[in-house]
Amino acid sequence: MGMFERDTDIYRDRDALREDYQPEQLVGRDEELDTYQTTLQPVINGEQPNNVFLYGKTGVGKTAATRYLLDHLQSDAAEYDDIDLSVVMLNCDGLTSSYQIATRLVNEFRDDTDQISTTGYPRAAVYDMLWNELDTNGGTILIVLDEVDHIEDDSILYQLPRARANGNLETAKTGIIGISNDFSFREDLSPKVRSSLCEEEIHFPAYDATELQQILQQRADVAFHESVLEEGVIRLCAAYGAKDAGDARQSLDLLMKAGDIARDDSAEHVIDEHVRQGRTSLERGRIREGIGGLTQHGHLVLYAVLTLDQQGKTPVRSRDVRPRYTSMAERAGINPLVTRRMRDHLSELIMLGILDVTERNEGRRGGTYREYSVSMDPELIISAMADTVELVGIHESIEKLLERESTSTLQDYQ
DNA sequence: ATTCCACCGGAACGTGTGGGGG
DNA sequence: CCCCCACACGTTCCGGTGGAAT
Structure with missing residues (x-):
């Protein structure tokens, strides 16, 4: 027996879940x-x-x-x-x-x-x-x-x-x-x-939940051996795509990810838990990709919001992100950007789905402003950044901050 | 109805980088 | 080698916006 063995596979033809797979019939179109x-x-x-x-x-x-x-x-x-x-x-x-x-x-x-x-x-x-x-x-x-x-x-x-x-x-x-x-x-x-x-x-209108399930079923029939998918897996994957406006690609990606995870586990069936793990894994990939494409300043802005979040200070308006950001930049020995530009970086983080924003308006007393918060598990973001970002001194600051989080002495950052 | 807050975001302009052709 | 070109990233300036306060 060689080093490589053929997986005893739940897949019949995994490629059927790929985006470029061309089914003979397009569902619902x-x-x-x-x-x-x-x-x-x-x-x-x-x-x-x-x-x-x-x-x-x-x-x-x-x-x-x-x-x-x-x-x-x-x-x-x-x-x-x-x-x-x-x-x-x-x-x-x-x-x-x-x-x-x-x-x-x-x-x-x-x-x-x-x-x-x-x-x-x-x-x-x-x-x-x-x-x-x-x-x-x-x-x-x-x-x-x-x-x-x-x-x-x-x-x-x-x-x-x-x-x-x-x-x-x-x-x-x-x-x-x-x-x-x-x-x-x-x-x-x-x-x-x-x-x-x-x-x-x-x-092209969005797929509804039923159509999504039909599409997934159609592909799954080709992709997996019979009765490999546990009841509910398709429904779960379809729900994932449906929440984002009937997106079949997302659902298919998730189904494939779940399948891959099941295979790595040498499981005989794909179960709900695999789908859940798949979601986290896809999410992680998305963040990693997004973060990888950011400028140094993009990273600093993100760090600023992250640390504020860890201190329970989110949602935070851009005005209050600013001082944290400048002190971060100082730590890293980088000239901070002008406010206008910092706002652009915040907007970019929102587009990447890393931050959330809500528009607020206090009228004559407060005017309009936006409040930012971290839209996904901060741990995920931090681990992705640790891998893709090199900013001297900053990672250490973050780690200290996270450790001290428990003892709640954060004067350093006030 | 009007005023006013605070900041949003468009636009024009500047600078550095990397690849052209002659 | 020179000067030309597109582009990413930043800065400066400023008009626009929507709802509470009046």
């Missing part, structure tokens, strides 16, 4: 798929494709539906000699500008050996390269921009649909499929862009 299919029809007819705008919360099947239909579209298009269809899918997460999108698109069309840098060129030069690539490729080109709301300027969304009219493209017919979690993104678009990008709109 019949209407949306119908409309979607109709808007793609022109492609098969060899006409100029429609631009489509899909919106709906995360994990409601927008991307899945797109992949599903485009797969079919591509294989069906292959039946017709006069149709030359290319599909480019680009996730805009982490890309903030049209410029970034343009460079990525150029690279999508280019050989691995011929990639361009994502910075450095004049904007117009990148667009020229893009038109060039599109025209060289030719035919019908569908460009899917997933999470398109991450782009902060309209430019590419304005340019792409008009490229042909503006004489930048000769042969290629392009269609854009924009996918967004954020409906307000649509409102923020300039009217010209909105009318072209959003000529067809499809709304």
Whole structure:
């Protein structure tokens, strides 16, 4: 027997729980798929494709539906000699500008050996390269921009649909499929862009609890061997996704995590307890990821709120976070940021789900302000920070603070 | 209805970093 | 080598906001 043994596995096909798994049937999206299919029809007819705008919360099947239909579209298009269809899918997460999108698109069309840098060129030069690539490729080109709301300027969304009219493209017919979690993104678009990008709109509503359970069941049937899942596991995972507005992805991630934990335990069944452990583990990962991406100052601000929380001083308004933050910065030998900037860091921590905020208004006497509190187990955050953050002297301060917590002598920090 | 508080958050501007092309 | 470009992160300035107080 070697060092590695095959796990006696509860899984039949674990990949069925992965996000990129493509089930043969999409649950609960019949209407949306119908409309979607109709808007793609022109492609098969060899006409100029429609631009489509899909919106709906995360994990409601927008991307899945797109992949599903485009797969079919591509294989069906292959039946017709006069149709030359290319599909480019680009996730805009982490890309903030049209410029970034343009460079990525150029690279999508280019050989691995011929990639361009994502910075450095004049904007117009990148667009020229893009038109060039599109025209060289030719035919019908569908460009899917997933999470398109991450782009902060309209430019590419304005340019792409008009490229042909503006004489930048000769042969290629392009269609854009924009996918967004954020409906307000649509409102923020300039009217010209909105009318072209959003000529067809499809709304994906959140899954309800029943649909979520159906989806989980469908995947679980493939993923696990029979009767591995204990009664209630599916329901628990579905509830987890449902609390955050019908998010199937979250539910599936959790189910997979629970399965993995069960497997590590060499358990024969996945039980509620595994799901609960999975939740903590996912949560931990999320925090770690969020914290890893913070600036030094972001860490200091977080530390400030954490220590205040440990002293029972939360919820705390930004005004009262400030002195703690400055003294933290001093300890670390770093110049503290200006108040305005500190508030930005607080907001960022909220976006990451690490802090909570409530808006308060005391009117003429007190004015409006926000109160911050720690939104999850401080121990989790502290352990994540200990791993990802290097700030001389600060960890020690925190640890002392936590120890002294019990003896409640905290003058040091007053 | 109007005033006023306190701070929120947008916007314009500055600086440092890293990659371009010629 | 030079100067150009985009971008992340900060600072400065300031108009906006919503509800208690008047």
